[in-house]
Amino acid sequence: MDHSLQRRAVLAAVHSGRTARDEVCDAGPYLTRAAEFHGEPLDVPCPVCGRQRLTRVNYVYGEALGLTAGQAKTSAELVRMDAAQEEFSVYAVQVCRSCGWNHLDQSYLLGAEPVPGQERRRNRRRTATEQHR
DSSP states (O other), X not given: OBOHHHHHHHXXXXXXXXXXXXXXXXXXXXXXXXXXXXXXXXXXXXXXXXXXXXXXXXXXXXXXXXGXXXXXXXXXXXXXXXXXXXXXXEEEEEEOTTTOOEEEEEEEXXXXXXXXXXXXXXXXXXXXXXXXX
C-alpha cells in the first residue's frame, strides 16, 4: 500500500502553518539510529528542512519471524528473507536524520504463502527487488 497521499496532506498542513513542524519531525532515537545503521539513502531531499536526503528504513513483522519481527532490514536482507521465509509484512519508513521528519512510505507483503495441506510453499507475486525499483 502506498501512503503518498497521506504524506502530501501532512506536508501541505505543515507548509501552510496548520500543523507545527515539531509535530511531524518527531523521529525517536530508535528510528534515527535504525536509519543511521540499517537505512538506505534515497535521492530525495527532506520535504521539511531540505538539509539532508531522506533515508528509507524497512521494518519486518510476521508470526513466523520470531525474534526477527520488528527489526530493521536492508533491501539485500529483504531479498534473502523473501526467498526463505513464510509470508511477512514490510513497512518502509522515510526518515530525515537532520530534522527528524518521518513518514510511513509504503507497506507490502513478502515471503511465501503456504499451500493449504502441503509443506510446499508458493511464491508471492512481487519480490523485494521488484518493490525497490
